[in-house]
Amino acid sequence: MTTKNIVFIATSLDGYIADKEGGLDWLHSIPNPDNNDMGYGALIKRVDAIVMGRNTFETVCSFGIDWPYTIPVFVLSTTLKSIPEKYIKQVQLVNGSLTEVLNKIHNMGFNNLYIDGGTTIQSFLKEDLIDEMILTTIPVLLGGGAHLFTNIPKELEFEHVKSELFLNHIVQNHYKRKR
Amino acid sequence: MTTKNIVFIATSLDGYIADKEGGLDWLHSIPNPDNNDMGYGALIKRVDAIVMGRNTFETVCSFGIDWPYTIPVFVLSTTLKSIPEKYIKQVQLVNGSLTEVLNKIHNMGFNNLYIDGGTTIQSFLKEDLIDEMILTTIPVLLGGGAHLFTNIPKELEFEHVKSELFLNHIVQNHYKRKR
Numbered sequence: 561m562t563t564k565n566i567v568f569i570a571t572s573l574d575g576y577i578a579d580k581e582g583g584l585d586w587l588h589s590i591p592n593p594d595n596n597d598m599g600y601g602a603l604i605k606r607v608d609a610i611v612m613g614r615n616t617f618e619t620v621c622s623f624g625i626d627w628p629y630t631i632p633v634f635v636l637s638t639t640l641k642s643i644p645e646k647y648i649k650q651v652q653l654v655n656g657s658l659t660e661v662l663n664k665i666h667n668m669g670f671n672n673l674y675i676d677g678g679t680t681i682q683s684f685l686k687e688d689l690i691d692e693m694i695l696t697t698i699p700v701l702l703g704g705g706a707h708l709f710t711n712i713p714k715e716l717e718f719e720h721v722k723s724e725l726f727l728n729h730i731v732q733n734h735y736k737r738k739r
Numbered sequence: 740m741t742t743k744n745i746v747f748i749a750t751s752l753d754g755y756i757a758d759k760e761g762g763l764d765w766l767h768s769i770p771n772p773d774n775n776d777m778g779y780g781a782l783i784k785r786v787d788a789i790v791m792g793r794n795t796f797e798t799v800c801s802f803g804i805d806w807p808y809t810i811p812v813f814v815l816s817t818t819l820k821s822i823p824e825k826y827i828k829q830v831q832l833v834n835g836s837l838t839e840v841l842n843k844i845h846n847m848g849f850n851n852l853y854i855d856g857g858t859t860i861q862s863f864l865k866e867d868l869i870d871e872m873i874l875t876t877i878p879v880l881l882g883g884g885a886h887l888f889t890n891i892p893k894e895l896e897f898e899h900v901k902s903e904l905f906l907n908h909i910v911q912n913h914y915k916r917k918r
Contacts, residue, residue, distance in 0.1 A: 574888035575754040699899055699914055703891035709753035712882035718752060720878055720908040729899040731912055735878055
């Protein structure tokens, strides 16, 4: 069975996923009157489940909106002891090494995974476990914040799959790991 | 007289301009049998002179090749006392505030400038003096090294001008400052 781990995330031109104050307003700096989803719907159709870190999970919870995901979500955390009751049907807590976590998720029949959240993406990259990256670049220099990419032990080569331009100003590049 | 400061530089997917050892080999990780210049020649036709930092100047000198630039080069440095005799016809040392430096260069009739070198680009961005950025992305995660972008005091919005794909894998995005 082929498995795949896919990153789908937006960064600023200078590679940040959150600004100096942890804010995300800059994600909406380009007007999007028709609510173009910039490939998000197509991505969700391609994956079976989402793996995210505790930070991302808590950020989504904090939005105060209905649970936005239509597919199962696995939250990677060593500190979280349980998932709040209201999310218990949609969300499962997982921990252990990434290999153990992936084995568990694959054994449940979820093979194509959307890997989300800066720390989680980093952990996967450190172990060379990312197969595809769909990176959306918002044309702003934030000048500081949380970097998407930080240190990884070895160089990882990727191949360009395609590029798309959204809303006249937002470039989205799709890469796959060269193996 | 309109003046323009243009960045034209390649980074890794994770935004580095040199790898962990300061190396640049990764710039050539995609085969380029026909020596595609990826827009460099077109850039040089658009500019009147090059402004670079001491690091970049010394790196170019260290290549042991003939002087590669056909237009005047200004080297920004507070530590360098003079330009080596062999480059004296092509290279001028400049220092002072960027405003002073730019005034001097503009007064000599050079209005469209190619701004090169990580530290120099940073200095210009910190003072919001960059008008265009042509960023070429090599599809490799280096996992560490020298970042092109570091801290700047305020957010700077850019507009997308165009994207080009070179050698099937190298995306080049052209942005201009939104003013």
